Amino acid sequence: MDSDALRWFEMVADGATVTEVAELEMRSQPGVSRALARLEEEVGAALFQRSGRLLSLTPAGAAFHRHVGAALHRLDDGIAAVQQLVSPETGTVSVAFQASLGTWLVPDLIGSFRARFPQVRFDLRAKADENTTAVGPRGTVDLELSTLHATEDDVVWHLLLREPIRLLLPQGHPLSDRRRARIAEVADDLFITLRQASLLRATLDQLCARAGIEVEVALVADDLPTLRGYVASGLGVAIIPARWDAGAIEPSSPRVHYLELADPDAVREVGLSWNGRRGRLPAAELFRQHVLRRAEEGKLPRPVPIP
Known part of the structure; x- marks a missing residue:
């Protein structure tokens, strides 16, 4: 026809x-x-x-x-x-990503890739529900950057880096002069978390379960900047990925303090996922190899240490 x-x-x-x-x-x-x-x-x-x-x-x-x-x-x-x-250098790559990775990891990977292949275009999609994969049997994207370990048989997940989880405290908190603390030490504080669809919320639940404590959630924020603002206003404490600490993505502020979490496994694993049963166009495969090579060579951004 x-x-x-x-x-x-x-x-x-x-x-x-x-x-x-x-x-x-x-x-x-x-x-x-x-x-x-x-x-x-x-x-x-x-x-x-x-x-x-x-x-x-x-x-x-x-x-x-x-x-x-x-x-x-x-x-x-x-x-x-x-x-x-x-001409694989002129295609389009679709990438789903966890919102908290969109300010540092996604720009680093795409910027470094386009330095070599400037004509490749990207279709970037921030995930609304972080508990489901975008590269499963019904997925419509080539690759996914996330902390979700997908369980589908046809999804391949490759570890890129381990990012520390830190404790975020308001000014004047009794622990604010410390450098490290355990989650159990703030068990009596009000907590601010992200919505249930966020994997950071699941991380908080896991840390509390391992520590044998239960915490009271006072407020739920839609994103990390809002969460940080609530803590800065003295409305509670929170956990936050290390790449959102002072001097990294957000400006340093005397209204908040970051502490290292001494609890075991106070990290989140960031990985790249793709569908192992579905072919990828050459541009997407070039980007997949670029991401894996950048991680293997230790060129991914690193958290700023707590002073």
């Missing part, structure tokens, strides 16, 4: 007039009409019925429409795959 005719069919099915399609595609209106008529002959059924100046789908057209979009998407993927085989 003529792929142009299929695209024009989809445009008309989505509400465009034949005149609008002709103008957008810089074709004659009779030429578009004849292409649609040939398509109906090939399908063997009328796909449109006329209502005034507009065309609407017949039952056969509606059934056909449900498959045309998927077919064109696969066709475009095939064309992109051929183009990337010819």
Whole structure:
């Protein structure tokens, strides 16, 4: 079938007039009409019925429409795959990432990669639910940067680095003159956490369970800057990834204090995930290899030590 005719069919099915399609595609209106008529002959059924100046789908057209979009998407993927085989440095890589990695790890990896392959484009997607993987059987991205150890059989997870978890205290807290503390030492404090969909919330639960304590959650923040602001206002204490400490991502402030957590396993493991059963286009494979090589060579950003 003529792929142009299929695209024009989809445009008309989505509400465009034949005149609008002709103008957008810089074709004659009779030429578009004849292409649609040939398509109906090939399908063997009328796909449109006329209502005034507009065309609407017949039952056969509606059934056909449900498959045309998927077919064109696969066709475009095939064309992109051929183009990337010819020139893999010009493709597009889709990457899902945990929001707390978006200020330091994602820019480092993409910036260092594009220094070598400046024409590669990225489709970046911050994860709303950090407890599910974006590269599973129904995933739509090439790669994922996350602290989630996915359990799906077809998902491969590779450790990139271990990031310390630190304790965040407000000004004037009794422990603020310390450099290290255990989570049990703030068991009686009010805690500020991220929402349940955050893996940092799960980390807090795990640390408390290992320490044999229960804490009271006073406030729930949507993101790390808001969480830090709540602590700075004296509304409670929190745990926070090390890359969000003073002198790293956020400016130093006398209103908050960072302590090392002395509890065992007070770290989160950051990794790269991909679907081991699904092929990747060359640009995505180039980026995957770049990330793994950068981690192996120890070139990933490191947390700023607590003074």
